[in-house]
Amino acid sequence: MDNKRFENMDGVKTLKSFKQLRQWRKERNAKIKDLSYTVPACETKRIDFLRSNRTETSITWIGHSSFLIQMNGINLLTDPVWADRMGFAKRLAAPGLRLEELPPIDAVLLSHSHYDHMDMRTLRSFRQAQLFVPAGLSGKLRAKGFARVTELSWWEHAQLGGLELHFVPAQHWTRRTLLDTNRSHWGGWVIQPALQGEERGAVYFAGDSGYFPGFRRIGERFAIRYALMPIGAYEPEWFMSAQHVTPEEAVQAYLDVRGDVFIPMHYGAFRLADDTPKEALDRLTAEWTRRQLSEQALRILQHGETLT
Structure with missing residues:
Protein backbone atom coordinates (compact mmCIF):
# COMPACT_ATOMS: atom_id res chain seq x y z
CA MET A 1 0.00 0.00 0.00
CA ASP A 2 1.27 3.47 -0.90
CA ASN A 3 1.73 5.42 2.34
CA LYS A 4 2.44 8.74 0.64
CA ARG A 5 0.91 11.84 2.17
CA PHE A 6 0.53 14.89 -0.04
CA GLU A 7 1.52 18.42 0.93
CA ASN A 8 0.85 22.01 -0.03
CA MET A 9 3.31 24.33 -1.70
CA ASP A 10 5.97 25.59 0.70
CA GLY A 11 4.84 23.03 3.29
CA VAL A 12 1.83 25.10 4.40
CA LYS A 13 -0.24 23.20 6.98
CA THR A 14 -4.03 23.36 6.98
CA LEU A 15 -5.03 20.79 9.60
CA LYS A 16 -6.31 22.10 12.93
CA SER A 17 -6.14 20.64 16.41
CA PHE A 18 -9.10 19.27 18.32
CA LYS A 19 -8.78 22.24 20.71
CA GLN A 20 -9.11 24.67 17.80
CA LEU A 21 -12.10 22.76 16.47
CA ARG A 22 -13.81 23.00 19.87
CA GLN A 23 -13.10 26.74 19.99
CA TRP A 24 -14.72 27.20 16.57
CA ARG A 25 -17.81 25.24 17.63
CA LYS A 26 -18.06 27.36 20.77
CA GLU A 27 -17.91 30.55 18.68
CA ARG A 28 -20.51 29.21 16.25
CA ASN A 29 -23.01 28.58 19.03
CA ALA A 30 -22.71 32.23 20.09
CA LYS A 31 -23.46 33.63 16.63
CA ILE A 32 -26.87 34.62 15.29
CA LYS A 33 -27.02 34.35 11.51
CA ASP A 34 -29.71 35.28 8.99
CA LEU A 35 -30.06 32.25 6.70
CA SER A 36 -33.16 33.50 4.89
CA TYR A 37 -31.36 34.34 1.64
CA THR A 38 -31.35 31.57 -0.96
CA VAL A 39 -29.47 31.62 -4.25
CA PRO A 40 -32.20 32.04 -6.89
CA ALA A 41 -33.04 29.25 -9.31
CA CYS A 42 -32.85 30.29 -12.95
CA GLU A 43 -36.33 30.48 -14.47
CA THR A 44 -35.07 30.22 -18.05
CA LYS A 45 -32.95 27.09 -18.02
CA ARG A 46 -31.56 26.25 -21.46
CA ILE A 47 -32.09 22.50 -21.42
CA ASP A 48 -32.63 22.08 -25.17
CA PHE A 49 -29.55 24.17 -25.94
CA LEU A 50 -27.37 22.18 -23.53
CA ARG A 51 -28.50 18.87 -25.05
CA SER A 52 -27.85 19.96 -28.62
CA ASN A 53 -24.82 22.24 -28.21
CA ARG A 54 -21.73 20.96 -30.02
CA THR A 55 -19.96 24.20 -30.92
CA GLU A 56 -20.25 26.89 -28.25
CA THR A 57 -18.39 27.10 -24.96
CA SER A 58 -20.95 27.21 -22.16
CA ILE A 59 -20.79 27.18 -18.36
CA THR A 60 -23.82 26.19 -16.28
CA TRP A 61 -23.78 26.45 -12.50
CA ILE A 62 -25.43 23.46 -10.85
CA GLY A 63 -24.57 24.66 -7.35
CA HIS A 64 -21.63 24.75 -4.90
CA SER A 65 -18.64 23.56 -7.01
CA SER A 66 -20.68 21.61 -9.56
CA PHE A 67 -20.64 23.00 -13.10
CA LEU A 68 -21.57 21.66 -16.50
CA ILE A 69 -18.88 22.93 -18.87
CA GLN A 70 -19.26 22.46 -22.62
CA MET A 71 -16.29 23.07 -24.89
CA ASN A 72 -15.40 21.76 -28.36
CA GLY A 73 -18.45 19.49 -28.33
CA ILE A 74 -17.43 17.80 -25.05
CA ASN A 75 -19.59 17.80 -21.91
CA LEU A 76 -17.73 17.99 -18.59
CA LEU A 77 -18.90 18.02 -14.98
CA THR A 78 -16.83 19.43 -12.13
CA ASP A 79 -17.19 18.02 -8.60
CA PRO A 80 -20.74 16.71 -9.18
CA VAL A 81 -22.76 16.70 -5.95
CA TRP A 82 -26.53 16.27 -6.09
CA ALA A 83 -26.74 15.26 -2.41
CA ASP A 84 -29.71 16.54 -0.39
CA ARG A 85 -27.63 16.77 2.77
CA MET A 86 -24.06 17.35 3.84
CA GLY A 87 -23.62 15.56 7.13
CA PHE A 88 -26.62 16.47 9.30
CA ALA A 89 -27.33 19.73 7.46
CA LYS A 90 -29.96 19.91 4.73
CA ARG A 91 -29.01 21.44 1.40
CA LEU A 92 -29.78 25.18 1.30
CA ALA A 93 -30.95 25.24 -2.33
CA ALA A 94 -31.77 22.55 -4.89
CA PRO A 95 -29.29 21.79 -7.71
CA GLY A 96 -29.80 24.05 -10.70
CA LEU A 97 -30.38 21.11 -13.04
CA ARG A 98 -31.85 17.71 -12.31
CA LEU A 99 -29.70 14.75 -13.31
CA GLU A 100 -32.16 13.82 -16.04
CA GLU A 101 -31.86 17.31 -17.56
CA LEU A 102 -28.14 16.92 -18.27
CA PRO A 103 -26.77 16.12 -21.72
CA PRO A 104 -24.66 12.93 -21.98
CA ILE A 105 -21.56 13.50 -19.85
CA ASP A 106 -18.19 12.67 -21.41
CA ALA A 107 -15.99 13.27 -18.38
CA VAL A 108 -16.02 14.21 -14.71
CA LEU A 109 -13.27 16.35 -13.16
CA LEU A 110 -12.69 16.00 -9.41
CA SER A 111 -10.73 18.60 -7.46
CA HIS A 112 -10.35 16.51 -4.27
CA SER A 113 -12.08 13.92 -2.14
CA HIS A 114 -13.96 15.94 0.48
CA TYR A 115 -17.62 14.94 0.66
CA ASP A 116 -18.92 18.27 -0.67
CA HIS A 117 -16.82 17.73 -3.82
CA MET A 118 -16.85 13.95 -4.28
CA ASP A 119 -20.25 12.41 -3.56
CA MET A 120 -20.20 8.69 -4.33
CA ARG A 121 -23.97 8.40 -4.79
CA THR A 122 -23.87 11.14 -7.43
CA LEU A 123 -20.77 9.69 -9.10
CA ARG A 124 -22.54 6.37 -9.65
CA SER A 125 -24.83 8.19 -12.09
CA PHE A 126 -21.78 8.74 -14.32
CA ARG A 127 -20.14 5.31 -14.40
CA GLN A 128 -19.83 5.49 -18.19
CA ALA A 129 -17.95 8.80 -18.11
CA GLN A 130 -14.19 9.16 -17.94
CA LEU A 131 -13.04 10.35 -14.50
CA PHE A 132 -10.06 12.69 -14.16
CA VAL A 133 -8.85 12.80 -10.56
CA PRO A 134 -5.96 13.98 -8.37
CA ALA A 135 -3.00 11.74 -7.63
CA GLY A 136 -3.73 9.12 -5.00
CA LEU A 137 -7.47 8.87 -5.70
CA SER A 138 -7.72 6.44 -8.62
CA GLY A 139 -7.29 3.29 -6.53
CA LYS A 140 -10.17 4.22 -4.24
CA LEU A 141 -12.46 4.85 -7.21
CA ARG A 142 -11.48 1.70 -9.08
CA ALA A 143 -12.24 -0.26 -5.91
CA LYS A 144 -15.72 1.28 -6.05
CA GLY A 145 -16.23 -0.06 -9.57
CA PHE A 146 -15.14 2.88 -11.74
CA ALA A 147 -13.08 1.49 -14.61
CA ARG A 148 -12.24 4.64 -16.57
CA VAL A 149 -10.10 6.70 -14.19
CA THR A 150 -7.14 8.91 -15.11
CA GLU A 151 -5.00 10.20 -12.25
CA LEU A 152 -2.89 13.36 -12.55
CA SER A 153 -0.35 15.19 -10.41
CA TRP A 154 0.09 18.97 -10.30
CA TRP A 155 1.00 20.48 -13.68
CA GLU A 156 0.27 17.26 -15.56
CA HIS A 157 -2.36 17.20 -18.28
CA ALA A 158 -4.44 14.76 -20.27
CA GLN A 159 -6.13 15.08 -23.62
CA LEU A 160 -9.82 14.39 -24.19
CA GLY A 161 -10.89 14.78 -27.79
CA GLY A 162 -9.93 18.31 -28.75
CA LEU A 163 -9.40 19.44 -25.16
CA GLU A 164 -6.46 19.61 -22.80
CA LEU A 165 -7.25 19.06 -19.13
CA HIS A 166 -4.53 20.48 -16.88
CA PHE A 167 -4.43 19.64 -13.17
CA VAL A 168 -3.06 22.66 -11.29
CA PRO A 169 -2.16 23.34 -7.65
CA ALA A 170 -4.41 24.53 -4.84
CA GLN A 171 -3.84 25.01 -1.11
CA HIS A 172 -6.06 22.59 0.74
CA TRP A 173 -6.15 19.07 2.27
CA THR A 174 -8.16 15.84 2.04
CA ARG A 175 -9.78 13.31 4.32
CA ARG A 176 -12.75 10.94 4.08
CA THR A 177 -11.94 8.65 7.00
CA LEU A 178 -9.84 8.86 10.15
CA LEU A 179 -7.02 6.97 8.43
CA ASP A 180 -6.65 8.60 5.01
CA THR A 181 -5.73 12.22 5.77
CA ASN A 182 -3.89 13.70 2.76
CA ARG A 183 -3.54 10.26 1.11
CA SER A 184 -4.81 11.84 -2.11
CA HIS A 185 -4.04 15.25 -3.55
CA TRP A 186 -6.12 18.35 -4.24
CA GLY A 187 -6.08 20.97 -6.96
CA GLY A 188 -7.92 22.79 -9.71
CA TRP A 189 -8.39 22.29 -13.43
CA VAL A 190 -7.62 24.38 -16.49
CA ILE A 191 -9.66 23.33 -19.52
CA GLN A 192 -8.58 24.59 -22.91
CA PRO A 193 -8.69 23.65 -26.58
CA ALA A 194 -5.78 21.41 -27.57
CA LEU A 195 -4.89 23.83 -30.36
CA GLN A 196 -4.73 27.27 -28.79
CA GLY A 197 -5.18 30.23 -31.10
CA GLU A 198 -5.06 33.92 -30.33
CA GLU A 199 -8.31 33.85 -28.36
CA ARG A 200 -8.18 33.51 -24.55
CA GLY A 201 -10.33 30.43 -24.31
CA ALA A 202 -9.36 28.55 -21.14
CA VAL A 203 -11.72 27.85 -18.24
CA TYR A 204 -10.08 27.72 -14.81
CA SER A 209 -8.20 26.60 -1.87
CA GLY A 210 -6.72 29.07 0.54
CA TYR A 211 -4.90 32.04 -0.93
CA PHE A 212 -1.39 31.07 -2.07
CA PRO A 213 1.35 31.93 -4.60
CA GLY A 214 0.16 29.19 -6.95
CA PHE A 215 -2.57 31.44 -8.33
CA ARG A 216 0.04 33.71 -9.87
CA ARG A 217 1.92 30.74 -11.33
CA ILE A 218 -1.28 29.47 -12.94
CA GLY A 219 -1.85 32.88 -14.49
CA GLU A 220 1.65 32.84 -15.93
CA ARG A 221 1.08 29.50 -17.68
CA PHE A 222 -2.43 29.83 -19.10
CA ALA A 223 -4.57 32.36 -20.96
CA ILE A 224 -7.69 32.19 -18.80
CA ARG A 225 -11.00 33.50 -20.04
CA TYR A 226 -13.32 32.28 -17.26
CA ALA A 227 -12.16 31.92 -13.64
CA LEU A 228 -14.52 29.85 -11.46
CA MET A 229 -13.51 30.96 -7.98
CA PRO A 230 -14.69 29.86 -4.49
CA ILE A 231 -15.99 32.60 -2.18
CA GLY A 232 -17.63 30.72 0.72
CA ALA A 233 -16.77 28.71 3.87
CA TYR A 234 -14.25 31.30 5.11
CA GLU A 235 -15.61 32.16 8.60
CA PRO A 236 -14.09 32.13 11.17
CA GLU A 237 -11.07 33.31 9.24
CA TRP A 238 -8.60 32.34 11.98
CA PHE A 239 -9.71 28.73 11.46
CA MET A 240 -10.44 28.63 7.72
CA SER A 241 -7.92 30.97 6.07
CA ALA A 242 -5.31 28.36 5.14
CA GLN A 243 -7.85 26.23 3.27
CA HIS A 244 -10.57 28.63 2.04
CA VAL A 245 -10.16 32.07 0.48
CA THR A 246 -12.27 34.97 1.68
CA PRO A 247 -14.28 36.82 -1.00
CA GLU A 248 -11.61 39.53 -1.01
CA GLU A 249 -8.84 36.97 -1.46
CA ALA A 250 -10.86 35.35 -4.25
CA VAL A 251 -10.84 38.67 -6.12
CA GLN A 252 -7.05 38.91 -5.68
CA ALA A 253 -6.70 35.31 -6.87
CA TYR A 254 -8.76 36.17 -9.96
CA LEU A 255 -6.38 39.04 -10.67
CA ASP A 256 -3.41 36.76 -10.05
CA VAL A 257 -4.58 34.21 -12.63
CA ARG A 258 -5.28 37.10 -15.06
CA GLY A 259 -8.80 35.94 -15.78
CA ASP A 260 -11.22 37.89 -17.96
CA VAL A 261 -14.48 36.84 -16.27
CA PHE A 262 -14.99 35.98 -12.59
CA ILE A 263 -17.72 33.43 -11.75
CA PRO A 264 -18.20 32.85 -7.99
CA MET A 265 -18.88 29.37 -6.61
CA HIS A 266 -18.59 27.31 -3.40
CA TYR A 267 -21.45 29.09 -1.64
CA GLY A 268 -25.20 28.81 -1.41
CA ALA A 269 -25.67 25.04 -1.36
CA PHE A 270 -24.21 23.79 1.94
CA ARG A 271 -23.46 25.46 5.25
CA LEU A 272 -19.87 24.36 5.76
CA ALA A 273 -18.71 27.25 7.95
CA ASP A 274 -20.22 30.26 9.72
CA ASP A 275 -20.58 32.68 6.80
CA THR A 276 -23.84 32.91 4.89
CA PRO A 277 -24.38 33.06 1.10
CA LYS A 278 -25.55 36.68 1.41
CA GLU A 279 -22.47 37.69 3.42
CA ALA A 280 -20.16 36.08 0.86
CA LEU A 281 -21.85 37.86 -2.04
CA ASP A 282 -21.96 41.21 -0.23
CA ARG A 283 -18.25 41.05 0.55
CA LEU A 284 -17.47 40.01 -3.03
CA THR A 285 -19.40 42.86 -4.62
CA ALA A 286 -18.04 45.39 -2.11
CA GLU A 287 -14.47 44.36 -2.93
CA TRP A 288 -15.22 44.44 -6.65
CA THR A 289 -16.51 48.00 -6.30
CA ARG A 290 -13.62 49.07 -4.07
CA ARG A 291 -11.11 47.92 -6.68
CA GLN A 292 -13.14 49.60 -9.47
CA LEU A 293 -13.22 46.45 -11.58
CA SER A 294 -15.42 46.08 -14.64
CA GLU A 295 -19.05 45.27 -13.86
CA GLN A 296 -19.19 43.12 -17.01
CA ALA A 297 -16.32 40.95 -15.77
CA LEU A 298 -18.25 39.74 -12.68
CA ARG A 299 -20.89 37.16 -13.56
CA ILE A 300 -22.90 36.05 -10.54
CA LEU A 301 -24.90 33.08 -11.81
CA GLN A 302 -28.18 31.72 -10.55
CA HIS A 303 -28.51 28.00 -9.97
CA GLY A 304 -29.13 26.44 -13.38
CA GLU A 305 -28.08 29.54 -15.31
CA THR A 306 -25.97 29.08 -18.44
CA LEU A 307 -23.27 31.51 -19.56
CA THR A 308 -22.20 31.34 -23.22
Whole structure:
Protein backbone atom coordinates (compact mmCIF):
# COMPACT_ATOMS: atom_id res chain seq x y z
CA MET A 1 0.00 0.00 0.00
CA ASP A 2 1.27 3.47 -0.90
CA ASN A 3 1.73 5.42 2.34
CA LYS A 4 2.44 8.74 0.64
CA ARG A 5 0.91 11.84 2.17
CA PHE A 6 0.53 14.89 -0.04
CA GLU A 7 1.52 18.42 0.93
CA ASN A 8 0.85 22.01 -0.03
CA MET A 9 3.31 24.33 -1.70
CA ASP A 10 5.97 25.59 0.70
CA GLY A 11 4.84 23.03 3.29
CA VAL A 12 1.83 25.10 4.40
CA LYS A 13 -0.24 23.20 6.98
CA THR A 14 -4.03 23.36 6.98
CA LEU A 15 -5.03 20.79 9.60
CA LYS A 16 -6.31 22.10 12.93
CA SER A 17 -6.14 20.64 16.41
CA PHE A 18 -9.10 19.27 18.32
CA LYS A 19 -8.78 22.24 20.71
CA GLN A 20 -9.11 24.67 17.80
CA LEU A 21 -12.10 22.76 16.47
CA ARG A 22 -13.81 23.00 19.87
CA GLN A 23 -13.10 26.74 19.99
CA TRP A 24 -14.72 27.20 16.57
CA ARG A 25 -17.81 25.24 17.63
CA LYS A 26 -18.06 27.36 20.77
CA GLU A 27 -17.91 30.55 18.68
CA ARG A 28 -20.51 29.21 16.25
CA ASN A 29 -23.01 28.58 19.03
CA ALA A 30 -22.71 32.23 20.09
CA LYS A 31 -23.46 33.63 16.63
CA ILE A 32 -26.87 34.62 15.29
CA LYS A 33 -27.02 34.35 11.51
CA ASP A 34 -29.71 35.28 8.99
CA LEU A 35 -30.06 32.25 6.70
CA SER A 36 -33.16 33.50 4.89
CA TYR A 37 -31.36 34.34 1.64
CA THR A 38 -31.35 31.57 -0.96
CA VAL A 39 -29.47 31.62 -4.25
CA PRO A 40 -32.20 32.04 -6.89
CA ALA A 41 -33.04 29.25 -9.31
CA CYS A 42 -32.85 30.29 -12.95
CA GLU A 43 -36.33 30.48 -14.47
CA THR A 44 -35.07 30.22 -18.05
CA LYS A 45 -32.95 27.09 -18.02
CA ARG A 46 -31.56 26.25 -21.46
CA ILE A 47 -32.09 22.50 -21.42
CA ASP A 48 -32.63 22.08 -25.17
CA PHE A 49 -29.55 24.17 -25.94
CA LEU A 50 -27.37 22.18 -23.53
CA ARG A 51 -28.50 18.87 -25.05
CA SER A 52 -27.85 19.96 -28.62
CA ASN A 53 -24.82 22.24 -28.21
CA ARG A 54 -21.73 20.96 -30.02
CA THR A 55 -19.96 24.20 -30.92
CA GLU A 56 -20.25 26.89 -28.25
CA THR A 57 -18.39 27.10 -24.96
CA SER A 58 -20.95 27.21 -22.16
CA ILE A 59 -20.79 27.18 -18.36
CA THR A 60 -23.82 26.19 -16.28
CA TRP A 61 -23.78 26.45 -12.50
CA ILE A 62 -25.43 23.46 -10.85
CA GLY A 63 -24.57 24.66 -7.35
CA HIS A 64 -21.63 24.75 -4.90
CA SER A 65 -18.64 23.56 -7.01
CA SER A 66 -20.68 21.61 -9.56
CA PHE A 67 -20.64 23.00 -13.10
CA LEU A 68 -21.57 21.66 -16.50
CA ILE A 69 -18.88 22.93 -18.87
CA GLN A 70 -19.26 22.46 -22.62
CA MET A 71 -16.29 23.07 -24.89
CA ASN A 72 -15.40 21.76 -28.36
CA GLY A 73 -18.45 19.49 -28.33
CA ILE A 74 -17.43 17.80 -25.05
CA ASN A 75 -19.59 17.80 -21.91
CA LEU A 76 -17.73 17.99 -18.59
CA LEU A 77 -18.90 18.02 -14.98
CA THR A 78 -16.83 19.43 -12.13
CA ASP A 79 -17.19 18.02 -8.60
CA PRO A 80 -20.74 16.71 -9.18
CA VAL A 81 -22.76 16.70 -5.95
CA TRP A 82 -26.53 16.27 -6.09
CA ALA A 83 -26.74 15.26 -2.41
CA ASP A 84 -29.71 16.54 -0.39
CA ARG A 85 -27.63 16.77 2.77
CA MET A 86 -24.06 17.35 3.84
CA GLY A 87 -23.62 15.56 7.13
CA PHE A 88 -26.62 16.47 9.30
CA ALA A 89 -27.33 19.73 7.46
CA LYS A 90 -29.96 19.91 4.73
CA ARG A 91 -29.01 21.44 1.40
CA LEU A 92 -29.78 25.18 1.30
CA ALA A 93 -30.95 25.24 -2.33
CA ALA A 94 -31.77 22.55 -4.89
CA PRO A 95 -29.29 21.79 -7.71
CA GLY A 96 -29.80 24.05 -10.70
CA LEU A 97 -30.38 21.11 -13.04
CA ARG A 98 -31.85 17.71 -12.31
CA LEU A 99 -29.70 14.75 -13.31
CA GLU A 100 -32.16 13.82 -16.04
CA GLU A 101 -31.86 17.31 -17.56
CA LEU A 102 -28.14 16.92 -18.27
CA PRO A 103 -26.77 16.12 -21.72
CA PRO A 104 -24.66 12.93 -21.98
CA ILE A 105 -21.56 13.50 -19.85
CA ASP A 106 -18.19 12.67 -21.41
CA ALA A 107 -15.99 13.27 -18.38
CA VAL A 108 -16.02 14.21 -14.71
CA LEU A 109 -13.27 16.35 -13.16
CA LEU A 110 -12.69 16.00 -9.41
CA SER A 111 -10.73 18.60 -7.46
CA HIS A 112 -10.35 16.51 -4.27
CA SER A 113 -12.08 13.92 -2.14
CA HIS A 114 -13.96 15.94 0.48
CA TYR A 115 -17.62 14.94 0.66
CA ASP A 116 -18.92 18.27 -0.67
CA HIS A 117 -16.82 17.73 -3.82
CA MET A 118 -16.85 13.95 -4.28
CA ASP A 119 -20.25 12.41 -3.56
CA MET A 120 -20.20 8.69 -4.33
CA ARG A 121 -23.97 8.40 -4.79
CA THR A 122 -23.87 11.14 -7.43
CA LEU A 123 -20.77 9.69 -9.10
CA ARG A 124 -22.54 6.37 -9.65
CA SER A 125 -24.83 8.19 -12.09
CA PHE A 126 -21.78 8.74 -14.32
CA ARG A 127 -20.14 5.31 -14.40
CA GLN A 128 -19.83 5.49 -18.19
CA ALA A 129 -17.95 8.80 -18.11
CA GLN A 130 -14.19 9.16 -17.94
CA LEU A 131 -13.04 10.35 -14.50
CA PHE A 132 -10.06 12.69 -14.16
CA VAL A 133 -8.85 12.80 -10.56
CA PRO A 134 -5.96 13.98 -8.37
CA ALA A 135 -3.00 11.74 -7.63
CA GLY A 136 -3.73 9.12 -5.00
CA LEU A 137 -7.47 8.87 -5.70
CA SER A 138 -7.72 6.44 -8.62
CA GLY A 139 -7.29 3.29 -6.53
CA LYS A 140 -10.17 4.22 -4.24
CA LEU A 141 -12.46 4.85 -7.21
CA ARG A 142 -11.48 1.70 -9.08
CA ALA A 143 -12.24 -0.26 -5.91
CA LYS A 144 -15.72 1.28 -6.05
CA GLY A 145 -16.23 -0.06 -9.57
CA PHE A 146 -15.14 2.88 -11.74
CA ALA A 147 -13.08 1.49 -14.61
CA ARG A 148 -12.24 4.64 -16.57
CA VAL A 149 -10.10 6.70 -14.19
CA THR A 150 -7.14 8.91 -15.11
CA GLU A 151 -5.00 10.20 -12.25
CA LEU A 152 -2.89 13.36 -12.55
CA SER A 153 -0.35 15.19 -10.41
CA TRP A 154 0.09 18.97 -10.30
CA TRP A 155 1.00 20.48 -13.68
CA GLU A 156 0.27 17.26 -15.56
CA HIS A 157 -2.36 17.20 -18.28
CA ALA A 158 -4.44 14.76 -20.27
CA GLN A 159 -6.13 15.08 -23.62
CA LEU A 160 -9.82 14.39 -24.19
CA GLY A 161 -10.89 14.78 -27.79
CA GLY A 162 -9.93 18.31 -28.75
CA LEU A 163 -9.40 19.44 -25.16
CA GLU A 164 -6.46 19.61 -22.80
CA LEU A 165 -7.25 19.06 -19.13
CA HIS A 166 -4.53 20.48 -16.88
CA PHE A 167 -4.43 19.64 -13.17
CA VAL A 168 -3.06 22.66 -11.29
CA PRO A 169 -2.16 23.34 -7.65
CA ALA A 170 -4.41 24.53 -4.84
CA GLN A 171 -3.84 25.01 -1.11
CA HIS A 172 -6.06 22.59 0.74
CA TRP A 173 -6.15 19.07 2.27
CA THR A 174 -8.16 15.84 2.04
CA ARG A 175 -9.78 13.31 4.32
CA ARG A 176 -12.75 10.94 4.08
CA THR A 177 -11.94 8.65 7.00
CA LEU A 178 -9.84 8.86 10.15
CA LEU A 179 -7.02 6.97 8.43
CA ASP A 180 -6.65 8.60 5.01
CA THR A 181 -5.73 12.22 5.77
CA ASN A 182 -3.89 13.70 2.76
CA ARG A 183 -3.54 10.26 1.11
CA SER A 184 -4.81 11.84 -2.11
CA HIS A 185 -4.04 15.25 -3.55
CA TRP A 186 -6.12 18.35 -4.24
CA GLY A 187 -6.08 20.97 -6.96
CA GLY A 188 -7.92 22.79 -9.71
CA TRP A 189 -8.39 22.29 -13.43
CA VAL A 190 -7.62 24.38 -16.49
CA ILE A 191 -9.66 23.33 -19.52
CA GLN A 192 -8.58 24.59 -22.91
CA PRO A 193 -8.69 23.65 -26.58
CA ALA A 194 -5.78 21.41 -27.57
CA LEU A 195 -4.89 23.83 -30.36
CA GLN A 196 -4.73 27.27 -28.79
CA GLY A 197 -5.18 30.23 -31.10
CA GLU A 198 -5.06 33.92 -30.33
CA GLU A 199 -8.31 33.85 -28.36
CA ARG A 200 -8.18 33.51 -24.55
CA GLY A 201 -10.33 30.43 -24.31
CA ALA A 202 -9.36 28.55 -21.14
CA VAL A 203 -11.72 27.85 -18.24
CA TYR A 204 -10.08 27.72 -14.81
CA PHE A 205 -11.95 25.75 -12.14
CA ALA A 206 -10.13 26.55 -8.89
CA GLY A 207 -11.61 23.75 -6.78
CA ASP A 208 -11.13 24.52 -3.07
CA SER A 209 -8.20 26.60 -1.87
CA GLY A 210 -6.72 29.07 0.54
CA TYR A 211 -4.90 32.04 -0.93
CA PHE A 212 -1.39 31.07 -2.07
CA PRO A 213 1.35 31.93 -4.60
CA GLY A 214 0.16 29.19 -6.95
CA PHE A 215 -2.57 31.44 -8.33
CA ARG A 216 0.04 33.71 -9.87
CA ARG A 217 1.92 30.74 -11.33
CA ILE A 218 -1.28 29.47 -12.94
CA GLY A 219 -1.85 32.88 -14.49
CA GLU A 220 1.65 32.84 -15.93
CA ARG A 221 1.08 29.50 -17.68
CA PHE A 222 -2.43 29.83 -19.10
CA ALA A 223 -4.57 32.36 -20.96
CA ILE A 224 -7.69 32.19 -18.80
CA ARG A 225 -11.00 33.50 -20.04
CA TYR A 226 -13.32 32.28 -17.26
CA ALA A 227 -12.16 31.92 -13.64
CA LEU A 228 -14.52 29.85 -11.46
CA MET A 229 -13.51 30.96 -7.98
CA PRO A 230 -14.69 29.86 -4.49
CA ILE A 231 -15.99 32.60 -2.18
CA GLY A 232 -17.63 30.72 0.72
CA ALA A 233 -16.77 28.71 3.87
CA TYR A 234 -14.25 31.30 5.11
CA GLU A 235 -15.61 32.16 8.60
CA PRO A 236 -14.09 32.13 11.17
CA GLU A 237 -11.07 33.31 9.24
CA TRP A 238 -8.60 32.34 11.98
CA PHE A 239 -9.71 28.73 11.46
CA MET A 240 -10.44 28.63 7.72
CA SER A 241 -7.92 30.97 6.07
CA ALA A 242 -5.31 28.36 5.14
CA GLN A 243 -7.85 26.23 3.27
CA HIS A 244 -10.57 28.63 2.04
CA VAL A 245 -10.16 32.07 0.48
CA THR A 246 -12.27 34.97 1.68
CA PRO A 247 -14.28 36.82 -1.00
CA GLU A 248 -11.61 39.53 -1.01
CA GLU A 249 -8.84 36.97 -1.46
CA ALA A 250 -10.86 35.35 -4.25
CA VAL A 251 -10.84 38.67 -6.12
CA GLN A 252 -7.05 38.91 -5.68
CA ALA A 253 -6.70 35.31 -6.87
CA TYR A 254 -8.76 36.17 -9.96
CA LEU A 255 -6.38 39.04 -10.67
CA ASP A 256 -3.41 36.76 -10.05
CA VAL A 257 -4.58 34.21 -12.63
CA ARG A 258 -5.28 37.10 -15.06
CA GLY A 259 -8.80 35.94 -15.78
CA ASP A 260 -11.22 37.89 -17.96
CA VAL A 261 -14.48 36.84 -16.27
CA PHE A 262 -14.99 35.98 -12.59
CA ILE A 263 -17.72 33.43 -11.75
CA PRO A 264 -18.20 32.85 -7.99
CA MET A 265 -18.88 29.37 -6.61
CA HIS A 266 -18.59 27.31 -3.40
CA TYR A 267 -21.45 29.09 -1.64
CA GLY A 268 -25.20 28.81 -1.41
CA ALA A 269 -25.67 25.04 -1.36
CA PHE A 270 -24.21 23.79 1.94
CA ARG A 271 -23.46 25.46 5.25
CA LEU A 272 -19.87 24.36 5.76
CA ALA A 273 -18.71 27.25 7.95
CA ASP A 274 -20.22 30.26 9.72
CA ASP A 275 -20.58 32.68 6.80
CA THR A 276 -23.84 32.91 4.89
CA PRO A 277 -24.38 33.06 1.10
CA LYS A 278 -25.55 36.68 1.41
CA GLU A 279 -22.47 37.69 3.42
CA ALA A 280 -20.16 36.08 0.86
CA LEU A 281 -21.85 37.86 -2.04
CA ASP A 282 -21.96 41.21 -0.23
CA ARG A 283 -18.25 41.05 0.55
CA LEU A 284 -17.47 40.01 -3.03
CA THR A 285 -19.40 42.86 -4.62
CA ALA A 286 -18.04 45.39 -2.11
CA GLU A 287 -14.47 44.36 -2.93
CA TRP A 288 -15.22 44.44 -6.65
CA THR A 289 -16.51 48.00 -6.30
CA ARG A 290 -13.62 49.07 -4.07
CA ARG A 291 -11.11 47.92 -6.68
CA GLN A 292 -13.14 49.60 -9.47
CA LEU A 293 -13.22 46.45 -11.58
CA SER A 294 -15.42 46.08 -14.64
CA GLU A 295 -19.05 45.27 -13.86
CA GLN A 296 -19.19 43.12 -17.01
CA ALA A 297 -16.32 40.95 -15.77
CA LEU A 298 -18.25 39.74 -12.68
CA ARG A 299 -20.89 37.16 -13.56
CA ILE A 300 -22.90 36.05 -10.54
CA LEU A 301 -24.90 33.08 -11.81
CA GLN A 302 -28.18 31.72 -10.55
CA HIS A 303 -28.51 28.00 -9.97
CA GLY A 304 -29.13 26.44 -13.38
CA GLU A 305 -28.08 29.54 -15.31
CA THR A 306 -25.97 29.08 -18.44
CA LEU A 307 -23.27 31.51 -19.56
CA THR A 308 -22.20 31.34 -23.22
